[in-house]
Amino acid sequence: xxxxxxxxxxxxxxxxxxxxxxxxxxxxxxxxxxxxxxxxxxxxxxxxxxxxxxxxxxxxxxxxxxxxxxxxxxxxxxxxxxxxxxxxxxxxxxxxxxxxxxxxxxxxxxxxxxxxxxxxxxxxxxxxxxxxxxxxxxxxxxxxxxxxxxxxxxxxxxxxxxxxxxxxxxxxxxxxxxxxxxx
Numbered sequence: 001x002x003x004x005x006x007x008x009x010x011x012x013x014x015x016x017x018x019x020x021x022x023x024x025x026x027x028x029x030x031x032x033x034x035x036x037x038x039x040x041x042x043x044x045x046x047x048x049x050x051x052x053x054x055x056x057x058x059x060x061x062x063x064x065x066x067x068x069x070x071x072x073x074x075x076x077x078x079x080x081x082x083x084x085x086x087x088x089x090x091x092x093x094x095x096x097x098x099x100x101x102x103x104x105x106x107x108x109x110x111x112x113x114x115x116x117x118x119x120x121x122x123x124x125x126x127x128x129x130x131x132x133x134x135x136x137x138x139x140x141x142x143x144x145x146x147x148x149x150x151x152x153x154x155x156x157x158x159x160x161x162x163x164x165x166x167x168x169x170x171x172x173x174x175x176x177x178x179x180x181x182x183x
Contacts, residue, residue, distance in 0.1 A: 001033055001035075004026035004028065004029060004031055004033070005031075005033065006026065006031045007028055007029045007031070009026055009027060009029065010026075010027050010028075011024040011025060011026050011027065012024075012025055012027055013025075016032050019032075023035075035109075036109075037106075037109045037110055037111050038071055038072075038110050038111070039072040039110075039111050039112075039113065040069050040070060040071055040072070040110055040111070040112045041069060041070070041072050041078045041079070041081035041082035041085060041112075041113045041114075041115075042067050042068055042069020042070070042082050042085060042086070042112065042114050042115070043067065043068050043069070043082050043083065043085070043094055043097065043114070043115050043116075043117050044067055044100060044115070044116050044117070044155075044158055045067075045090070045117055045118075045119050046116070046117070046118055046119070047118065047119040047122065047135055049137070050135035050137055051067075051135065051136050051138075051141070051155070051158075052068070052090055052092060052124060052135050052136075053066065053067060053133070053136055053141070053142075054066060054067075054068055054089045054129075054132065055130055055131045055132040055133070056129070056130065056131075056147055057127075057129055057130050057131045058129055060147075061147035063131075064145050064146060064147035065142050065145050065146055065147060065151075066146065066147040066148060066151050067114065067151050067155070068085050068086040068088075068089040068090050068092075068130075069082070069085050069089075069112065069114070069151075070085040070089070078113045078115075079115060082113065082114070082115045083097060083115075083117075086117075088127060089127055089130045089133075090124045090125070090127065090130060090133045091123070091124055091126075091127055092119055092120070092121075092123065092124035092133075093119070093120040093121065093123075094117035094118060094119060094120060095117060095118050095119075095120045096118055097115040097116065097117035098115060098116055098117070098167075099114075099115055099169055100114050100115055100116040100154075100158070100167060100169065100170065101113070101114045101154055101157065101170040101171075101172070102169070102170070102171045102172075103150050103154070103170075103172055103174050104171075104172070104173045105150060105173070105174045106173065107175070107176045112154075114154050116158075116167060141155060149178050150174050153172065153174060153178070157170055
């Protein structure tokens, strides 16, 4: 950040009084501009035991497969954001969503929240954000072509939990270099 979003004057990197981190502080109006992690909300859409994935039409990781997810918008809950992202990326509606996983990814300043849900119907398809949308059995997941480590972590745990028949809310941290299941 170079300029204050409140008054337009230059900012400097300082540790404000009572704080312990460098922050962008306006040299004119003294506003402190905090930078906080971004929240990404998504859905694990299931239909008859298969998982709906979408192939990204946009960067980052264009051309790779992912669960439908994206940045939370101001004014919406994490669940609303997850359902919206699923509709935007797959043209699918889901029912009975429930929180499944919260992943902290501190090295990229992100928090992911995934909800389990059933597809409302067999209606889905590509969108401006996805070139392909398809249902996959566990053994057909394109593991080598998944877009993000957090998607791999989520699917790994999901399939393990599904075999056990119990889904407790996961909280975990994804560290740099995490590879997970390679098939």
